[in-house]
Amino acid sequence: MVQVLLPASLVRLFPGAPRQVEMDAASVAQAIAALDQRWPGMRDRICDSTPAIRRHLKVFVDGELANLTTPLRPGAELLVMTAMSGG
Amino acid sequence: MARRILLLVGTKKGAFILESDSTRAEWTLRGPFCDTWPIHHVIADPATRRIFAGGGNEWFGPAVWRSDDLGESWTHSSQGLAYEPGETPIKAVWSLAAAHGVLHAGVEPAGLFRSEDGGQSFAHLKGLRDHPSRPEWQPGGGGLILHGLLPHPQDPQQFWVAISTGGVFHTADGGESWAPRNRGTRQDYAPEDQRYPEHGQCVHCLVMAPGQPDLLYQQNHCGMYRSEDGGRSWTSIEQGLPSSFGFPAATHPRDPATLFLLPLNGDQAGRFVPEARAAVWRTRDGGATWQALREGLPQQDAYFGVLRQAMATDSLDRAGVYFGTSGGELYASADEGESWRCIARHLPTISSVETLVLDG
Numbered sequence: 001m002v003q004v005l006l007p008a009s010l011v012r013l014f015p016g017a018p019r020q021v022e023m024d025a026a027s028v029a030q031a032i033a034a035l036d037q038r039w040p041g042m043r044d045r046i047c048d049s050t051p052a053i054r055r056h057l058k059v060f061v062d063g064e065l066a067n068l069t070t071p072l073r074p075g076a077e078l079l080v081m082t083a084m085s086g087g
Numbered sequence: 088m089a090r091r092i093l094l095l096v097g098t099k100k101g102a103f104i105l106e107s108d109s110t111r112a113e114w115t116l117r118g119p120f121c122d123t124w125p126i127h128h129v130i131a132d133p134a135t136r137r138i139f140a141g142g143g144n145e146w147f148g149p150a151v152w153r154s155d156d157l158g159e160s161w162t163h164s165s166q167g168l169a170y171e172p173g174e175t176p177i178k179a180v181w182s183l184a185a186a187h188g189v190l191h192a193g194v195e196p197a198g199l200f201r202s203e204d205g206g207q208s209f210a211h212l213k214g215l216r217d218h219p220s221r222p223e224w225q226p227g228g229g230g231l232i233l234h235g236l237l238p239h240p241q242d243p244q245q246f247w248v249a250i251s252t253g254g255v256f257h258t259a260d261g262g263e264s265w266a267p268r269n270r271g272t273r274q275d276y277a278p279e280d281q282r283y284p285e286h287g288q289c290v291h292c293l294v295m296a297p298g299q300p301d302l303l304y305q306q307n308h309c310g311m312y313r314s315e316d317g318g319r320s321w322t323s324i325e326q327g328l329p330s331s332f333g334f335p336a337a338t339h340p341r342d343p344a345t346l347f348l349l350p351l352n353g354d355q356a357g358r359f360v361p362e363a364r365a366a367v368w369r370t371r372d373g374g375a376t377w378q379a380l381r382e383g384l385p386q387q388d389a390y391f392g393v394l395r396q397a398m399a400t401d402s403l404d405r406a407g408v409y410f411g412t413s414g415g416e417l418y419a420s421a422d423e424g425e426s427w428r429c430i431a432r433h434l435p436t437i438s439s440v441e442t443l444v445l446d447g
Binding site for chain 2: 009010012013040041044045046048049050051054055056057082083085
């Protein structure tokens with residue numbers, strides 16, 4: 001199992017979605033796919049069609065900056081954060 | 088039967104809805120909706136009373152928001168609203184049009200999508216981006232955007248799009264193939280012998296006269312134009328206007344010869360209302376002559392602009408006219424532009440204004 005931590009501004013878009021989710025996933029891409037299964041459309045909010053993590057979001061695995069292909073070990077923590085964005 | 092007039096307002100920080108009765112004397116404001124995302128265009132499908140809002144958020148990307156209860160609750164989707172992997176991803180939705188049971192969405196970078204399930208999912212109409220002129224399309228000040236969508240009122244296979252800067256294009260086969268419709272519109276920022284190209288003009292706003300699908304009007308970066316043949320050829324109607332530059336245009340709900348404009352002082356002069364005195368310019372004769380309408384509008388120190396989708400009319404008799412400013416003020420006229428009142432201020436920068444008239 002891995003722990004996924006989501007930003008408040010993201011879960012606000014998906015009524016009922018919690019800030020913290022436990023799931024089985026072996027990579028960041030798999031974790032995001034699992035989120036999308038539970039809350040359809042969440043993948044589009046986190047990833048663009050390149051495909052890549054959106055430019056103004058950052059994901060960290062166990063504190064290290066990660067991307068879609070980053071593997072997740074059992075017990076890993078995946079943190080999704082909004083980057084500084086102005087306007 | 089009591090009528091409700093809704094103004095659907097897109098802003099840099101969410102969508103808002105103003106509401107009045109048929110007197111249009113008092114307005115109430117609701118919002119911000121859409122989680123305060125930048126919203127470029129808010130429309131209603133009168134057939135379903137469904138409201139759609141198109142925009143894009145720097146963090147979470149593009150989406151079309153939808154409300155089935157006149158703004159009380161909202162959902163969002165971007166399912167299918169994507170180009171092929173490897174292409175520049177879609178940044179935002181810029182324009183929406185609902186007609187014939189279909190929702191179309193224009194996006195940045197310029198492209199066109201179609202939804203047949205009320206905005207829950209979208210399919211790319213690839214024909215437009217396959218047009219051979221596409222490599223020459225250039226981003227304008229707002230990006231490379233498809234900001235104008237004009238469905239044909241009777242024929243679902245026909246519609247027009249406006250791209251900055253690519254020009255006007257028309258399809259007669261539901262979006263499979265496209266033809267440029269720019270002949271006669273000027274491109275002042277090209278060498279003198281190249282000022283009337285087939286495509287590439289900076290169209291700012293494209294509107295259709297009521298009841299006459301072939302009668303189009305176009306505010307361009309370089310001039311104001313009228314076409315009587317569905318955009319195959321355009322004639323300048325800028326004589327009598329204070330400037331050839333502006334963004335919005337709005338047609339009258341019933342009279343094809345009446346049009347409302349809000350010219351700005353020029354693309355290199357600040358892009359605010361001429362002499363810092365606000366006026367809506369109206370023609371009653373298809374652009375042969377123009378009249379400045381100023382009563383109730385600020386006549387000194389007005390340094391605002393009005394964006395391309397930020398002016399609209401309602402369908403009442405006499406028609407209401409509305410525009411929203413870059414400074415977040417919303418002005419309304421209940422007498423076809425003769426007099427004006429500020430009905431909201433201190434809103435975020437206003438991107439779009441549309442109307443929905445409800446019976447009961």
